[in-house]
Amino acid sequence: MALLTTHSETNKVRQSLPVTTVTRRLILVGKKAGSESDWAVWSVRTTTTERFSYVGMTETAAGACVTAMLTAYTHAVTGEVQADIEAVHVGGLMWQVNVESRLETTTTVSEELV
Secondary structure: OOOEOOOOHHHEEEEEEEEEEEEEEEEEEEEOOOOOOEEEEEEEEEEEEEEEEEEEEOHHHHHHHHHHHHHHOEOOOOOOEOEEEEEEEEEOOEEEEEEEEEEEEEEEEEEEEO
């Protein structure tokens, strides 16, 4: 079998399925201007983690895969890379790229307390 010169879904091996956790943190409780009701403001953080590898590639393909993963997992606003990405020499001329991603989003939500 020849080594692959690119990465794709055909050589992607999952070590864990995506897992999403949601945590809510109360920021404050109070009244909005002109409102009679109490309101709560929450910080909601959603984190999705996943582990997978692209296997059976040449060194050049593994380098291109690392570059693609860095681009895919760099947060557009903060510039933070939201994954651990590692190219590993498996043996002979074969390389694989391991990715452990942790995609995080944080939003603020307000709700009327009844």
